[in-house]
Amino acid sequence: MNTVLQNILAFTTLALALAFIVRKFIWKPKKKSTKACGSGDGCGCH
Amino acid sequence: MSKQINVALIGNPNTGKTSVFNALTGLNQKVGNYPGITVEKKQGICKLPRGVKAHIIDLPGTYSLNASSLDENVVIELLLNKNDKDFPDIAVVVTDVENLKRNLLLFTQIKDLEIPTLLVINMADRMRYKGISLDINYLEDKLNTKIALISTRKNEGIDKLKQLISNYKEVSVAPCINTTQIDSVYFGNLKKAFPNQLLYKLWLVITQDVNFGKTDRNKIDPVANFKTKSKGDLKRLQQKETIKRYQFINNALDKGQTIDLSQAKDLRIKLDRVLTHKVWGYVIFAVILLTIFQAIYDWSSVPMDFIDSAFASLSEWTKNQLPNGAFTSLLAEGIIPGLGGIVIFIPQIAFLFLFIAILEESGYMSRVVFLMDRIMRRFGLSGKSVVPLISGTACAIPAIMATRNIESWKERLITILVTPFTTCAARLPVYLIIIALVIPEGRILGLSYQALTLMLLYLIGFGTAIVSAYILNKILKIKSKTFFVIEMPNYKLPLFKNVAITVIEKTKSFVFGAGKIILAISIILWFLASYGPGKQFNDAENIIKTEFASKNLSSENLQQKIASHKLEHSFIGIAGHAIEPTIRPLGYDWKIGIAIVSSFAAREVFVGTLATIYSVGSDQEETIKNRMAGEVNPILGGPLFTFASGISLLLFYAFAMQCMSTLAIVKRETNSWKWPILQLVIMTAFAYIVALIAFQVLK
Numbered sequence: 001m002n003t004v005l006q007n008i009l010a011f012t013t014l015a016l017a018l019a020f021i022v023r024k025f026i027w028k029p030k031k032k033s034t035k036a037c038g039s040g041d042g043c044g045c046h
Numbered sequence: 047m048s049k050q051i052n053v054a055l056i057g058n059p060n061t062g063k064t065s066v067f068n069a070l071t072g073l074n075q076k077v078g079n080y081p082g083i084t085v086e087k088k089q090g091i092c093k094l095p096r097g098v099k100a101h102i103i104d105l106p107g108t109y110s111l112n113a114s115s116l117d118e119n120v121v122i123e124l125l126l127n128k129n130d131k132d133f134p135d136i137a138v139v140v141t142d143v144e145n146l147k148r149n150l151l152l153f154t155q156i157k158d159l160e161i162p163t164l165l166v167i168n169m170a171d172r173m174r175y176k177g178i179s180l181d182i183n184y185l186e187d188k189l190n191t192k193i194a195l196i197s198t199r200k201n202e203g204i205d206k207l208k209q210l211i212s213n214y215k216e217v218s219v220a221p222c223i224n225t226t227q228i229d230s231v232y233f234g235n236l237k238k239a240f241p242n243q244l245l246y247k248l249w250l251v252i253t254q255d256v257n258f259g260k261t262d263r264n265k266i267d268p269v270a271n272f273k274t275k276s277k278g279d280l281k282r283l284q285q286k287e288t289i290k291r292y293q294f295i296n297n298a299l300d301k302g303q304t305i306d307l308s309q310a311k312d313l314r315i316k317l318d319r320v321l322t323h324k325v326w327g328y329v330i331f332a333v334i335l336l337t338i339f340q341a342i343y344d345w346s347s348v349p350m351d352f353i354d355s356a357f358a359s360l361s362e363w364t365k366n367q368l369p370n371g372a373f374t375s376l377l378a379e380g381i382i383p384g385l386g387g388i389v390i391f392i393p394q395i396a397f398l399f400l401f402i403a404i405l406e407e408s409g410y411m412s413r414v415v416f417l418m419d420r421i422m423r424r425f426g427l428s429g430k431s432v433v434p435l436i437s438g439t440a441c442a443i444p445a446i447m448a449t450r451n452i453e454s455w456k457e458r459l460i461t462i463l464v465t466p467f468t469t470c471a472a473r474l475p476v477y478l479i480i481i482a483l484v485i486p487e488g489r490i491l492g493l494s495y496q497a498l499t500l501m502l503l504y505l506i507g508f509g510t511a512i513v514s515a516y517i518l519n520k521i522l523k524i525k526s527k528t529f530f531v532i533e534m535p536n537y538k539l540p541l542f543k544n545v546a547i548t549v550i551e552k553t554k555s556f557v558f559g560a561g562k563i564i565l566a567i568s569i570i571l572w573f574l575a576s577y578g579p580g581k582q583f584n585d586a587e588n589i590i591k592t593e594f595a596s597k598n599l600s601s602e603n604l605q606q607k608i609a610s611h612k613l614e615h616s617f618i619g620i621a622g623h624a625i626e627p628t629i630r631p632l633g634y635d636w637k638i639g640i641a642i643v644s645s646f647a648a649r650e651v652f653v654g655t656l657a658t659i660y661s662v663g664s665d666q667e668e669t670i671k672n673r674m675a676g677e678v679n680p681i682l683g684g685p686l687f688t689f690a691s692g693i694s695l696l697l698f699y700a701f702a703m704q705c706m707s708t709l710a711i712v713k714r715e716t717n718s719w720k721w722p723i724l725q726l727v728i729m730t731a732f733a734y735i736v737a738l739i740a741f742q743v744l745k
Contacts, residue, residue: 017570
């Protein structure tokens with residue numbers, strides 16, 4: 001394994017780790033809310 | 047392609063619903079949350095006869111369909127919402143043979159929703175001890191359903207239950223009671239206004255608003271010729287409904303169930319008399335706690351030592367086998383030591399959850415809650431606050447969520463604010479490694495000093511939570527009333543399968559939940575410790591060689607000096623030195639400072655961080671503990687981890703709010719940033735002052 005490949009692998013891993021931490025603690029993608037009973041949108045409850 | 051059906055497992059708490067779920071699904075299950083809320087959602091797959099697969103949902107325990115908490119609301123929302131992807135093809139209501147009458151109330155309500163409903167009568171093995179006999183055919187006829195009499199303990203009746211579920215189309219959907227009988231005028235008008243709707247479903251939608259305030263009744267109110275009643279009137283109608291249901295149940299049980307009290311052998315009263323005694327109850331609880339902490343230490347030392355040396359060898363092996371370079375260094379000095387820092391604690395965490403699961407399964411935990419209620423009342427907390435405080439020993443996040451069943455806002459807020467003081471599983475790795483370093487291995491009365499220290503830390507956490515609650519109760523000016531009701535389940539021998547599943551699930555969630563964060567942080571730390579700006583870092587080799595040219599150092603010593611110099615001038619070294627003046631009075635060096643800062647993401651990151659920092663640049667195969675023990679205080683000389691600095695660190699972690707996720711959950715539960723910010727500032731300041739005093743007094 002040459003030095004360039006080692007560096008690519010190491011820094012890709014670092015980028016992935018940073019992306020994970022940012023997603024986990026700083027920027028969380030918003031989940032779509034599910035339709036619940038009583039929301040008046042024809043959920044079938046009444 | 048095989049057919050899949052949805053099966054909802056429903057039942058009162060303590061009916062063995064989860065045991066039925068485990069018996070049907072085995073390890074083929076997963077735990078998550080309901081969307082948008084944080085009530086636990088357990089689901090699994092069960093193979094039924096004739097190639098049918100059942101997707102089984104273990105719904106939260108509920109006493110009725112009149113929801114009064116978020117947990118219970120999940121059940122009713124699923125049963126009322128036909129469009130939900132989990133809407134059941136069949137509902138399986140689990141009951142306890144000893145509490146059949148009370149458990150059947152929920153059964154009749156679900157049946158009246160005209161959902162195919164099976165009745166499971168669990169704990170059949172206890173019938174003999176309680177003098178109970180059942181006429182199943184008679185009950186099936188009266189309740190208009192199919193019944194599975196099972197014992198999850200003895201693994202009896204499970205195949206019959208599977209058979210009945212697979213024949214779900216044959217299960218009657220006839221209701222138990224005629225809803226209009228509750229109040230003919232009111233329900234007559236309701237029927238006229240909504241001729242195409244199921245009456246009982248409408249009734250639940252209307253009354254759910256009364257009970258819980260979640261469902262919007264505005265869609266019903268404006269309909270011509272119909273007006274809902276006042277809340278008081280609706281409550282009276284609910285009471286009438288309950289009476290009608292019990293009349294129906296009594297009618298079925300009159301002949302379907304006989305109880306011969308002369309045959310009943312009840313050990314429960316005798317046990318309760320001792321275990322909830324105002325003196326012996328506490329003594330027994332203290333002895334049980336001591337035994338648990340002693341066992342955690344004694345039993346897990348062998349696997350822990352093995353894991354520690356295995357990771358050290360793996361790191362060394364990786365370094366020797368792979369070609370030199372950045373990625374090899376990342377693996378050997380970042381990822382492997384970081385992972386080792388979490389895997390090493392699996393034995394202790396598994397043992398802790400094993401004991402907690404046994405206490406819960408046996409029914410003893412409810413007695414502890416009852417016992418502790420006497421104490422909690424004096425500190426302005428509800429008896430229900432005990433559940434979050436005890437479950438806080440696992441993790442503060444679900445514990446804070448568990449406060450949702452505390453009706454009084456003041457008590458709930460106080461419980462939320464003090465729960466993070468309880469010693470959570472994330473503190474355990476920090477405590478264990480520091481205790482191993484600074485507390486001697488001797489014993490007193492057969493109990494090791496280390497186990498006693500660990501127990502003391504748990505008591506300090508619990509004691510601080512209680513005292514803080516007392517202070518908050520005096521400070522917070524919120525008026526509210528509350529009451530405490532708890533069901534005491536029967537004593538049972540814990541089921542191996544249930545205990546094993548709990549231990550596996552909890553340990554898995556600890557390892558994978560925290561493990562991912564630790565791994566990511568280890569990688570980032572490796573980068574920060576392996577690279578640095580400026581001449582001091584990049585030219586470290588020449589600087590050290592010039593500095594020590596006259597001293598004739600061995601090659602190994604020289605390499606260590608270079609590694610140490612590089613680390614000190616790396617990014618992490620610069621950051622660590624910047625915060626060092628703040629933490630030096632506590633007895634910590636810059637490396638511990640970095641570990642404290644990084645463990646703000648999650649406390650258990652502390653050990654992984656130190657393992658990563660200490661291993662960067664080190665050529666020796668060493669365990670985490672030995673590396674920490676070998677660290678030298680840069681100012682005073684001698685070991686860095688002394689009794690004084692160790693106790694200071696233990697106390698800092700006992701009190702500091704080192705958990706971002708907990709702060710996020712407090713924000714969500716209180717709907718304000720005010721409380722988590724106050725919590726963070728007060729807890730951290732308190733931790734700093736206590737750690738400072740401890741170090742300055744003990745050094």
